Amino acid sequence: MRMMWKVRQLLEDGADPGATDDKGRTALHLAACNGHDQIVQLLLSHGADPDLKDGLGNSPLHLAACTNHIPVVTTLLRRGARVEGLDLAGRTPLHLAKAKLTLLQESHPQCLEAVRVEVKHVIQMLREYLERLGQHEHRARLDDLCSRLQSTSTKEQMxxxxxxxxxFTSLNVQIQKQEKR
Structure with missing residues (x-):
């Protein structure tokens, strides 16, 4: 709460919400990466650019997606962040969500509940992305995956x-690529 007050005070005193550090990151990048949704909202309301890229080509949405901050992803998407924005490696935030799933699949997690939470976060992110892209026809498939996720009790089911x-995520990444051509 104290940080929120400080950011608000700085903005009211005329601080530039688009000011960058030596790596090209803005306060919005840092707030998104750290999951500070209220600060993200405040910065956006003061004119911060949700699509500004840092030195690695990451937008705040990229950072929120790869750190699993769902409320921040939702805020950024609802405030106009571009879903199809690419980082320097040519990845969209959706690619980062897919990479996270790949890591989950390749790891040998000790705790089924931890994997369940991660998968649930990716489903929520994907739901927001597809909503933003106007691809509402996939909602039922994601709802089915959520139901299946809730009933998992073994590593094999997970x-x-x-x-x-x-x-499903790979298919949507491919669709996204085809739509750009």
Whole structure:
């Protein structure tokens, strides 16, 4: 809460919400990466650019997606952040969500609940992305994955849900690429 007050005070005193550090990051990049949704909202309301890229080509949405800050992803998307924005490696935030799923599949997690939470976050992010892209026809498929996720009790069942989600995410990454051509 104290940080929120400081940011508000700085903005009211005329601080530039688009000011960057030596790596090209703005306060919005840092707030998004750290999951400070209220600060993200405040910065956006003071004119911060949700699509400004840092030195690595990451937008605040890229950073929020790869750190699993769903409320920040939602805020950024609802405030106009570009879903199709690319970082320097040519990845969209959706690619980062897919990479996170791949890591989950390749790891050998000790705690099924931790994987369940991660997969649920990726489903929520994907739901927001697809909503933003206007691809409402996929909502039922994501709802089905959520239901299956809730009923998982073994690593094998979790792997199955994760694989289905990874395949679904890959298809949407491919669709995104085709639409750009």
């Amino acid at each position: 792997d199955e849900v994760t694989e289905l989600l990874a395949t």
